Amino acid sequence: MVLNKAKDERLLREAAEISVSILKQLGSDLREGITPLEIDQRAGYLCKKYHVDPAFKRVDGYNFNTCISVNDVAVHGIPKDVPLKNGDLVSIDFGIVHKGLYTDHCWTWSIGKPEKKQEKLLRAGREAVESAVNLAIVGNHTGDLGHQMESVAKNFGYNILKIFVGHGIGKTLHDLPDVPAFGKKGSGSLLVDGMVLCVECQVVDDTGKVKIDEDGWSAKTENGGDSVMFEYMVVVRKDNPDILTDTRDWSVEV
Secondary structure, eight states, rough: BOSSSSHHHHHHHHHHHHHHHHHHHHHHHTTOOOOOHHHHHHHHHHHHHTOOEGGGGGGOOOOEEEEEEEEEEEEOOOOOOOOTTTOOOOEEOOOOOEEEEEEEEEEEEEESOOOOOHHHHHHHHHHHHHHTTTTTTTTTTTHHHHHHHHHHHHHOEEEEEEESOOOESSSSSEEEEEEEEEEEEEEHHHHTTTBBEEEEEEEEOOSSSSEEOTTSSSSEETTTOOEEEEOOOOOOOOBEEESOOOTTTTBBOO
């Protein structure tokens, strides 16, 4: 989607504001003993409260309001009825549909104070995505963002997953262009003014391969290493990217 109508931009900003508010409330509910399934049910309640639809329920065959990935689940985690423990890394991937426009963003929290190894992984995940978001300006390419994400992860000593990619968003959940978390500078799709992107990356303390759980959705790291995921919605602009789901001041610890 490329924003070229004031009405679309206004509605998308409304959607992003509601979506961030819901995700923030879900994060505040995280604690030792609560289950991902309870968090997902809370998301459904909040969607009704704000008169929006959960975007992920529009994905064929998916029956949950969120994807909640814990520890070695890198992405697409089915919200399970298993209590969270102190030290767990919990990624909540969430989106809504508001007046025909979609959102999609993700944050990872630690239940309790993270160990040094987890703290490093969380920092790597944030820096990879947030530094790439800063490159969402006119004239750059998707490869510039991908190169940045992979470079940051590698500099921390971690891998990224190449099988899953960021994407355009707007009137559909996944739109063009794809935004891989790897690439060469100057390669890929050219970024134009008003283009709306979801910039995301799964940074893993493992290989770059995954195995799909028996639930058919949850993508686990190959050897059980931890994973974190961060994702921002951003509008490409000439000088400074316009971050719609700006959660950069959030803490990763609950």
